[in-house]
Amino acid sequence: MDSIPANLNSTLSVPSVQELSLQQPEKVPARYIRDHDGDGTIGTFPSDPSLRVPLIDISKLVNVETQDDELQKLHFACKDWGVFQMVNHGVSNTSLENMRNQVQQFFELPFQEKTRWAQKPGNLEGYGQAFVTSQDQKLDWNDMMFLSSLPIQNRKLDLWPQNPPQFRETLERYSEDMRELVISIVKFITLSLGLKDTEISENFREGLYNIRMNFYPPCPEPERVLGIVPHADNSGITLLLDCGDFPGLQFLKDQKWVNIEPIEGAIVANIGQIIEVMSNGIYKAPEHRAIVNKTKERISIVTFCYPSPHMDIGPSEKLIGEGSVAVYKNLTHAEYFTRFFNRELDESFIDSLRV
Numbered sequence: 001m002d003s004i005p006a007n008l009n010s011t012l013s014v015p016s017v018q019e020l021s022l023q024q025p026e027k028v029p030a031r032y033i034r035d036h037d038g039d040g041t042i043g044t045f046p047s048d049p050s051l052r053v054p055l056i057d058i059s060k061l062v063n064v065e066t067q068d069d070e071l072q073k074l075h076f077a078c079k080d081w082g083v084f085q086m087v088n089h090g091v092s093n094t095s096l097e098n099m100r101n102q103v104q105q106f107f108e109l110p111f112q113e114k115t116r117w118a119q120k121p122g123n124l125e126g127y128g129q130a131f132v133t134s135q136d137q138k139l140d141w142n143d144m145m146f147l148s149s150l151p152i153q154n155r156k157l158d159l160w161p162q163n164p165p166q167f168r169e170t171l172e173r174y175s176e177d178m179r180e181l182v183i184s185i186v187k188f189i190t191l192s193l194g195l196k197d198t199e200i201s202e203n204f205r206e207g208l209y210n211i212r213m214n215f216y217p218p219c220p221e222p223e224r225v226l227g228i229v230p231h232a233d234n235s236g237i238t239l240l241l242d243c244g245d246f247p248g249l250q251f252l253k254d255q256k257w258v259n260i261e262p263i264e265g266a267i268v269a270n271i272g273q274i275i276e277v278m279s280n281g282i283y284k285a286p287e288h289r290a291i292v293n294k295t296k297e298r299i300s301i302v303t304f305c306y307p308s309p310h311m312d313i314g315p316s317e318k319l320i321g322e323g324s325v326a327v328y329k330n331l332t333h334a335e336y337f338t339r340f341f342n343r344e345l346d347e348s349f350i351d352s353l354r355v
């Protein structure tokens with residue numbers, strides 16, 4: 001019998017969805033059913049360009065001649081969507097390809113082999129599922145591997161796969177790349193907020209980087225399950241590598257779920273709740289979810305980027321005063337996480353941070 005987790009930083013063990021899917025059931029077990037076919041979202045990508053998630057060319061942000069225009073685009077992307085896709089971001093295709101291949105090879109291993117790196121009681125890291133706190137909770141159509149990668153002293157190496165053999169070094173390299181990228185994006189995000197100093201972006205140098213590798217197996221009734229239930233991320237910024245070529249990731253925009261069309265070599269960035277707080281709510285951490293496919297599996301590799309634990313989490317002082325008041329409380333990093341892991345699953349975390 002599984003023990004009941006003390007808080008949300010631990011999870012009950014539930015069956016592997018990948019193993020379930022391999023048995024080719026005709027119907028989905030009741031525990032996964034959360035019908036959503038009424039919202040018609042399984043379909044295709046939006047053809048109307050105004051309904052597509054904004055595309056930001058990082059090389060244009062770096063170039064002084066094109067910077068102002070691209071910063072404008074970035075500002076509206078963060079304000080109106082909370083998410084954008086990045087091209088020309090400077091991370092090599094080799095790093096992205098290697099990461100994608102290693103994660104794919106990991107999930108293709110026999111189940112028994114994968115369980116060498118399974119989650120242990122009381123901790124979310126490792127191979128398993130997230131946030132299952134009761135035996136009757138509805139489940140996501142998702143298996144995952146969750147690892148803390150930076151700073152190095154946070155690594156639990158006993159949970160880092162040694163099969164496939166290149167997994168560890170690839171993840172190491174990939175997380176360094178994500179760190180460099182996020183420092184640069186946060187610098188531009190704060191610039192687009194009118195903050196000229198680099199205090200916030202520099203705090204991502206000593207930040208925390210946790211990587212969640214999601215595996216969504218094919219599902220006989222995709223319109224009846226969710227790969228990941230709607231949520232906003234508690235990160236500063238989340239960087240997502242979509243390894244599918246069909247609708248999977250969806251963001252809520254003007255009360256409608258919009259499919260994100262994967263672009264070869266692009267990385268999706270979304271605002272997390274820490275940047276929402278630091279921007280005093282000017283930029284919002286968007287709700288998003290994952291849907292699944294009837295015949296195809298999908299992998300996504302998600303890096304949750306947090307600023308240094310030494311940095312308080314509160315509205316930037318430069319954004320309050322002169323007519324604007326702080327909308328969110330100021331918390332230490334530890335207070336923020338204590339609140340997050342002790343929240344009720346049905347309560348809005350961001351609302352609990354309001355003044």
Ligand SMILES: O=C(O)CCC(=O)C(=O)O
Nearest residue numbers: 212214248249290300302
């Ligand atoms: O797989 C996806 O596209 C979404 C994953 C996600 O939102 C998460 O892991 O927080």
Ligand SMILES: [Fe+2]
Nearest residue numbers: 231232233288
């Ligand atoms: Fe997410």
